Amino acid sequence: MKIELKNICKSFNKKTNTIDNLSLTIEDGEFVALLGPSGCGKSTTMLMIAGIYKPDSGEIYFEDQLVNDLEPKDRNIGMVFQSYALYPHMTVLDNIAFPLKQQKVPKEERIKRAKQVAEMVQLEHLLDRKPSELSGGQQQRVALARAIVKKPKVLLLDEPMSNLDARLKIEMREEISRIQKELGITTILVTHDQEEAMTMADRIAVMKEGKIIQYSTPMELYKYPKDYFVAQFIGTPPMNFLKGKLSNRRLHLQNMTIELDREFLNFHGGEADVNVGIRPHDLKLGNSGDILFKGTVNMVEPIGHSQIVNVKICNEQVRFFVEPNTKMEYGREIEISADISAIHLFDAVTGRNLKNVHESQRQVKEYSFHSQE
């Protein structure tokens, strides 16, 4: 089912808009992730789609039908609440079968289907327990099972895996993706885990203070963050930022001056303070790149297949990756470098990305083969 939000506003206190003129289109069968800092209005958006909150203004369409005044029960939605919201007085089995009961599915079939779903989330041994007798992760899986058991047209997942261990998380992720693709359920996922958003979603909407800042595919988001906020929000470890100055097409960074291509910039003359962004992956040890930095090793964090090295350059710090068997000592002087094409420039005042869209899109194609995260 295609979902369309048009100019939605929602306010809780009449002073500020929690959701501020938000528009979002989710195609039929699409998997969209909502990403954003705590309190930016993700759950509120979900609850409006579910029909729990009514938008103050704006329209919500399901398949071109206006649903602003449609009751939640008639929307055919499955939802996992951030707080799970299990029914405390019912057993796990009854919780999972509850949506089917409301659809008047005969008892035997109801139990059969509930058990199937319970097996999918690996809960088949806990069916007789009450929610209060389960661990947080188990409760979360009950909530997940209850949301998918009726095979809804729309699935709203508000941090559905925040409480699971790493292995279970990956299994659940695959399970959700499989069901979603199989049944073609239009799905919205709220998550704080970027990796989750990147791997599962067809498109990601990055939100900030009730607005959507950028809405595009995971790869584009990663390669071409529209502004400073998105850039610092997407990617782990986060993008490195260095303060610089742009005058016409000359970039002053540290004590270097870099001449930039006219093609490269979407910036029309004058001077501007900029934040220069470089992804940790784009920094290399040695002097093979175009831009060269000298710094001292500040900290080394081994993460198994690689090491994250924190380097102090003048008064700023950057992180980058080195091979796990490279010896890194604290306080050692090292040289690192990056290619000009890999840097991002953000206006320090407006946050706007000053790099040319076409330029970076060209690069997405060019470099996509070695940019697998």
Added chain:
Amino acid sequence: MGATSYRAETKRVLTPVSKRKKRIPYIIAYGVLGVTTLPVILMYLWLLLRSFFEQMKYGFIPVHFTLENWQFLWSSVEHGGSSLPSIWTATWNSFVFSGTLTILEVIIGVMAGYALARIEFPGRQALMKTTLLLHAFPSIALLIAVYYILNFMGLFDSLFGVVLVKTALQIPMTAWIVKGFFDDVPWDVEWAGLIDGCSRLKVWFTIVLPLIKPGIAAVSIFSFLSGWSEFLLLYTFILSDGNVTLSSYLQRLISDPNLVNYGLLSAVSLFYMLPVLLFFIFTQKSLMQVSVGGGKRV
């Protein structure tokens, strides 16, 4: 709970002396409580003995066991020259009064409590603030006004009329207590019900009400007990023998100070207390277990 008992156990093994020391505060506490409650206990004891004996020598030594005082159970009682109505009529009336009161109060109180807890309507805040004030209103101050109203409605000398008055006086407190229970039910659980395919009303019955069951139990018990012990309203607004309740029945036994039959009075008092005791024994479990939950336990 588990942790404290574990600690107590290890202490016992290691230092037997400190255990006795630890007990001293308890001994003091129980001692003080025991002494202060002694008069009450002695009063009940006196009541019990007095009802089964012909007289109390010097006021406290029972003499000559008898069941005469309990005769009111099977035969009608003559008191002060007139015969009293049957005790069973009074008992039945008391049950009818308390039962109807409980049902009305719970139904209205639960609905009002839900509205106060969940629904935004103009004047909600003001209503909540004045609710408790209403409860503090002494019913004796209202007697004359209520008399006019009951008379006007033709409900004077009718149990149902008094039930209505009593319900009106009790509702604020009941609604307030129930509101507390509804406040503890997370919004999310209600919303989940809506999304899972229930209508508002169905969510209320299948999800919200079961969650506040302990609250409903507590309110039912309180209102039944307060109905059972109601005296002033019943005494004022009920005249006929056919509508007499136990509390008024007791009042008749002591209406003339010169003619009080203490044996009979004690027996009837005990009889009046009996249902309350039984009721309390059977319901105290639901009074104690007051918990709603099921959300995220972080």
